[in-house]
Amino acid sequence: MLVTDRQRTFEESSDTVKLELYRLIGEGYKALQDGRVSTIDQVRKRLEEKRKQRG
Numbered sequence: 001m002l003v004t005d006r007q008r009t010f011e012e013s014s015d016t017v018k019l020e021l022y023r024l025i026g027e028g029y030k031a032l033q034d035g036r037v038s039t040i041d042q043v044r045k046r047l048e049e050k051r052k053q054r055g
Contacts, residue, residue: 031038038046
């Protein structure tokens, strides 16, 4: 199968997004086990800060 650079880039970015999602889910699960609670607004703020750091 012939894969173009554009397809490869999309697949790699898709994999990166999936890994980030799984990391966030794991972080949330760990927080639940530890009894930590965050509001939706706090989580949104943290996500926005991380996005700004990445550029």
